[in-house]
Amino acid sequence: MNINAEFIAGKQGALFRLMRTPECVQGHILYLPPLFEQANQTRHMLTRSAINAYQQGFESIIVDHYGTSDSAGQLTEACLSLWQQDVIAQLSEIKTRSKQTTILSVSLSAALLLNNDILALIDGLILVQPEFNGKRFVQQFKRLALAAELDKQLAVEPSLDEEQINIAGYVMGKELLVHLSQQNSQQLTSRKLPCCWLEWQAADSELSTARANQYQAFQNALIANNEDCCYYAVDDVKFWQSTELEIAEQYLADEQQALLALFKRTMGAKTC
């Protein structure tokens, strides 16, 4: 496997990038890691997704956000705008060196990073159980601190200063949480963008009201009069929620199918 692990220049500091480049590149796919604990809970599956895409002929790219994982900086120095600008720079870099299809894969809380400038640079969008409700995401994150107080294993330490907050070991600027909580799909304006939405939904169950509302809001906001959003019901374990390391094989199969179908819709299959 042709894999490059390297640091690239970000707006505020070096970003760690894992890039798998097949011999014959038929398109590019950039994976946005989700935020905070979700990044740890999904990393093993993100890697599998990237390898699958590579094997299908896609250059697959994973870049850690500034102040997270192996990228430079501290979370306290990060802000939503910076993360978005870094994503725009990564997509622009792909565009400058290739005219082939660029697909963005966004899972869970990574959806909170999406804005119109990012969407303008891609040819297709894969949404994996996206969380567009910033208010709810931040509420859940803050609840982590409340729950930690119960078992005292992850005690909430005093804030370093008035501008920062420490939740279960994640020290960050309060402004970051404020900005994340203000995110929702209605900020995305309508444009024709082929996309697919993979949603965890057991075969014998209906979609919950909250998730159905998110899907509807996304459709209303982004793809009005656009028939290009394909819905995939994924009947598999919610690996990011499990206290055990779980491999969601059905999800990987569904995602591959979605990627190839999306690629065909965006540009049509290319041959070497």
Add this chain to the structure above:
Amino acid sequence: MNTAQTSPQIISKLIHILMAVIPSYESDFWSADTELFGAIAEFDSMAIVTIIGEIEEQFDIVFDDDDISAENFASISSLAKLVFEYYG
């Protein structure tokens, strides 16, 4: 508490959620009387918040943050009682 105060459907759904989040126990481990907080090592703060989120989604309810207490998460029965207050 008396489990008759909550519906079997709520208990069943809660067990389904718990089995997905904490898959390291066999299905016969789970019952209305199964103790949670302080009794199961995997039932930590992350698991609690995950379970809250899943319950809210699947029952279409919204908990108050004050509901996050050791009493409410002591057992499946106590958790079912909490859900019943919103959902029942």
